[in-house]
Amino acid sequence: MEIFVNSKPADITLDTEKTLGDVMGGIEQWISPTGNRIQGFSVNGRNIPENELADAFKTEIEDIAKLEITVSSWRDLAAEALLYLQKTCILYGNAAFEERSKIACDWENNAASRFLKTDIPDMDRLARGTISGEGLSAQELVLCIDERLREITEPAREISRAEPLVSSIAKRMEELSLDMQTGKEKRAAETVQLFSQTGEKLFRVFFIYKSEGLSLDTISIDGLPGRTFIEEFNSALKELLSAYENRDTVLTGDIAEYELAPRLLKFFDTLKGITEADSSLAPAS
Numbered sequence: 001m002e003i004f005v006n007s008k009p010a011d012i013t014l015d016t017e018k019t020l021g022d023v024m025g026g027i028e029q030w031i032s033p034t035g036n037r038i039q040g041f042s043v044n045g046r047n048i049p050e051n052e053l054a055d056a057f058k059t060e061i062e063d064i065a066k067l068e069i070t071v072s073s074w075r076d077l078a079a080e081a082l083l084y085l086q087k088t089c090i091l092y093g094n095a096a097f098e099e100r101s102k103i104a105c106d107w108e109n110n111a112a113s114r115f116l117k118t119d120i121p122d123m124d125r126l127a128r129g130t131i132s133g134e135g136l137s138a139q140e141l142v143l144c145i146d147e148r149l150r151e152i153t154e155p156a157r158e159i160s161r162a163e164p165l166v167s168s169i170a171k172r173m174e175e176l177s178l179d180m181q182t183g184k185e186k187r188a189a190e191t192v193q194l195f196s197q198t199g200e201k202l203f204r205v206f207f208i209y210k211s212e213g214l215s216l217d218t219i220s221i222d223g224l225p226g227r228t229f230i231e232e233f234n235s236a237l238k239e240l241l242s243a244y245e246n247r248d249t250v251l252t253g254d255i256a257e258y259e260l261a262p263r264l265l266k267f268f269d270t271l272k273g274i275t276e277a278d279s280s281l282a283p284a285s
Contacts (some may be wrong), residue, residue: 001061003027004068020064021057027069035074035211042068074211077115079152084112085127086145092131093138104131123148151201155208156275159268162201166268169198173261177253192244195260199237202267203230209274219274222266233263 003010003023012030017023020043028038041048044065048056088107095103107113107127116124126144129135136144150158172191179188210216221229236259243251 001064002066004066005071007068010069014061017061019057019061020059020067023061023067024057024069031071036071037074037077039070039072041070074119075152075208078120079149081112081115081120082123082145082149082152084110085116085123086142086149088127089130089138089142089145093142100131107131120148148204151205152208155205159205159271159275162198163268163272165198166202166264169195170261170265173256173264176256177249180249180252192240195256195264196237199233199264199267202264202271205271206267209271214274219270221270222263229263229267233260233267236260236263 001014001023003012005027012027014023017026024038024041031038043056043059045068085107088103092100092103113124113127116127123144126136126141130138130141135141169191172187173195176188176191179185179191206214216227216230217225219226224232236255240252240255240260243255
């Protein structure tokens, strides 16, 4: 059996596989660590529709001369799903009230909705809130989608744009304890929220790099293995939120100034370095 992935011969050696299902399962395990997904396949020149998968998977490999598989990257799938959501939001926002239920139903039954539900759940929740009328307006959600699309399609440029914000948030984290002590509650709450949002953004971009093959086990951040750094970052963030909720000004200030502010800067510097070193992720000129 000849196996092609995205029209190119694949160097895959079959061992104990007996059916097409066995082969496809093995290929799925092979590509999934990189974030790639199987989008479709054909057997002996015939495309297999979704409603025939169960029967097709029972096919003996001796009966297959040529297997052609189409694979898409996580980034491509995410961008496609977000673009579809963007179009849905625009359509929903411009539609008459009586037309919106059909638009909502069409979205729920679309592959883009299923992808967001499993892979970008926060955007799925925002979409559901908008469509139910209990969350962001369609116009507000479109702005959120625009940002996510920039992160996915232009991560290098998005990291560059974030540098002034990261520096500003790190400075505010160093001043968090003083703000709490001097009664600047609104500014303190805003600082914690901005730090959380900025950290989430950096982690989203980091995941983009990870989907392109970056390994947590080989990358070093602030002298620590990537996995260890991220675990410690998340642990410190949980401690901060707990101390802030308990009104422990001293502990909140110490964690913010001496643990999280410098970690945010180190994490950003690492992302910036990855971007500059990896031309494949740099935006086109």
